[in-house]
Amino acid sequence: MTEPVKVALLGCGTVGSEVTRMLLDDPGELAARVGAPVELAGIAVRRPDKHPELPQHLITSDATALIDSDVDIVVELIGGIDPVRGWLLSALRKGKSVVTGNKALLSEHASELAEAADESGADLYYEAAVAGAIPLLRPVRESLAGDRITRVMGIVNGTTNFILSAMDSTGAGYAETLDEATRLGYAEADPTADVDGYDAASKAAIIASLAFHSRVTAADVHREGIAGISSSDITAAKSLGRTVKLLSICERVTEEDGSESVSARVHPVMIPKSHQLAGVGGAFNAVYVEAEAAGQLMFYGQGAGGAPTASAVLGDLVSAARNKVAGGRGPRESAHAALPVRPMGQTPTRYHVSLDVADKPGVLAQVAQVFAAHGVSISTVRQRDRRSTASLVVVTHQAPDAALRSTVDEIDKLDVVREVISVMRVEGEAE
Numbered sequence: 001m002t003e004p005v006k007v008a009l010l011g012c013g014t015v016g017s018e019v020t021r022m023l024l025d026d027p028g029e030l031a032a033r034v035g036a037p038v039e040l041a042g043i044a045v046r047r048p049d050k051h052p053e054l055p056q057h058l059i060t061s062d063a064t065a066l067i068d069s070d071v072d073i074v075v076e077l078i079g080g081i082d083p084v085r086g087w088l089l090s091a092l093r094k095g096k097s098v099v100t101g102n103k104a105l106l107s108e109h110a111s112e113l114a115e116a117a118d119e120s121g122a123d124l125y126y127e128a129a130v131a132g133a134i135p136l137l138r139p140v141r142e143s144l145a146g147d148r149i150t151r152v153m154g155i156v157n158g159t160t161n162f163i164l165s166a167m168d169s170t171g172a173g174y175a176e177t178l179d180e181a182t183r184l185g186y187a188e189a190d191p192t193a194d195v196d197g198y199d200a201a202s203k204a205a206i207i208a209s210l211a212f213h214s215r216v217t218a219a220d221v222h223r224e225g226i227a228g229i230s231s232s233d234i235t236a237a238k239s240l241g242r243t244v245k246l247l248s249i250c251e252r253v254t255e256e257d258g259s260e261s262v263s264a265r266v267h268p269v270m271i272p273k274s275h276q277l278a279g280v281g282g283a284f285n286a287v288y289v290e291a292e293a294a295g296q297l298m299f300y301g302q303g304a305g306g307a308p309t310a311s312a313v314l315g316d317l318v319s320a321a322r323n324k325v326a327g328g329r330g331p332r333e334s335a336h337a338a339l340p341v342r343p344m345g346q347t348p349t350r351y352h353v354s355l356d357v358a359d360k361p362g363v364l365a366q367v368a369q370v371f372a373a374h375g376v377s378i379s380t381v382r383q384r385d386r387r388s389t390a391s392l393v394v395v396t397h398q399a400p401d402a403a404l405r406s407t408v409d410e411i412d413k414l415d416v417v418r419e420v421i422s423v424m425r426v427e428g429e430a431e
């Protein structure tokens with residue numbers, strides 16, 4: 001009989017409890033897939049007394065002792081940086097493979113974790129960290145390893161998509177929908193990580209690193225969340241046949257001198273209702289990957305929640321276990337390209353600007369003049385007259401984000417502009 005592959009599980013919350021269930025559900029089937037029995041050797045939890053539902057002989061509050069025991073694979077589903085970072089580095093340095101869903105950790109410390117894995121020949125897998133159940137990182141890292149990825153864009157945070165979808169479809173309020181997302185197990189332990197865009201920025205950093213063979217950290221990603229999106233923004237978007245989504249956009253950029261850089265950003269975007277991403281509702285995620293030879297690929301599925309995320313964890317666990325049985329490791333990551341990160345201000349974007357202006361002659365010309373002075377060309381203008389004011393909706397062509405930003409600042413100061421009602425970036429509309 002082949003030696004069992006022994007697994008330590010750290011954390012048993014929303015995702016960890018589903019991983020436990022799947023591991024204990026059908027051990028015979030799992031053994032057949034791996035080529036050896038997979039043995040859950042222990043579960044480290046903070047408060048053992050809070051887990052009467054778990055097999056008591058497996059529970060411990062001593063994660064370090066569990067990691068240092070004769071386990072082969074450590075599955076980490078606690079989250080956050082400390083103390084997890086030290087535990088996982090120690091496991092990897094001892095040749096134990098690590099499977100984690102911890103995007104906060106990966107987006108800051110992938111480099112040292114990957115080095116530790118390379119030195120000892122262990123696997124470091126984290127498919128659950130980005131877009132939950134959706135197989136995204138493995139296709140990017142392995143299936144597309146011979147192609148040249150140029151762009152990865154999509155919805156990678158389930159909680160904010162759940163909130164924005166509810167605001168759009170039922171007019172539900174922000175706070176009540178966030179509470180519901182937390183109850184359903186989508187939100188992070190601190191949900192500000194979701195609503196302020198930190199979670200999506202961490203995921204963008206992980207995606208950009210793998211797609212562009214570079215090391216991009218969360219701090220390199222321009223980040224804006226959805227806290228500033230009001231129901232009137234959603235209503236305004238709806239009246240124009242558009243909707244608002246929090247998008248993560250990672251691009252390979254060729255500079256004028258032929259050198260390359262990476263642009264990575266997370267911010268709310270207005271897209272037409274006809275856009276495929278507009279139909280992605282609830283906690284679902286969807287990601288487009290564009291590569292030179294492959295063209296456009298789309299990945300869609302459940303981006304958050306216990307069972308969907310556990311599916312990705314189990315996939316990684318089976319891969320790592322198979323590698324142990326075969327006596328090797330899976331493909332390593334490459335970060336050789338080391339592309340620099342392009343600042344957001346230089347990144348070309350398009351703006352949708354909605355203004356309340358005085359209803360008198362020459363206003364449109366004054367506003368258009370400010371756009372022209374900043375080198376921003378206008379794609380469309382719509383004007384609607386009211387009693388003493390008018391509303392102007394301007395959609396621009398692409399321009400550097402900093403130029404667009406300073407255009408809006410200057411427009412805000414014009415006497416004829418009563419209010420800048422909303423400013424949002426635009427994707428997916430004809431230039």
Ligand SMILES: NC(=O)C1=CN([C@@H]2O[C@H](COP(=O)(O)OP(=O)(O)OC[C@H]3O[C@@H](n4cnc5c(N)ncnc54)[C@H](O)[C@@H]3O)[C@@H](O)[C@H]2O)C=CC1
Pocket residue numbers: 010011012013014015016044045046047063076077078079080101102103104128129130132185186187188189303304305306309
């Ligand atoms: N919930 C989701 O939909 C998804 C979560 N993730 C990631 O998976 C990880 C776990 O997430 P959830 O299960 O939702 O979190 P959770 O908060 O439900 O579970 C975390 C568990 O870790 C335990 N824990 C905390 N400190 C500990 C310590 N020092 N020792 C042992 N246990 C400790 C907590 O008591 C809790 O049971 C996080 O990194 C999260 O970002 C990734 C994708 C989706």
Ligand SMILES: N[C@@H](CC=O)C(=O)O
Pocket residue numbers: 129130131132156157158159160186187188194199303304305
């Ligand atoms: N909080 C995250 C969970 C999955 O990564 C989200 O809402 O997407």
Ligand code: NA
Pocket residue numbers: 127128129130131132133134135136137312
């Ligand atoms: Na995934």
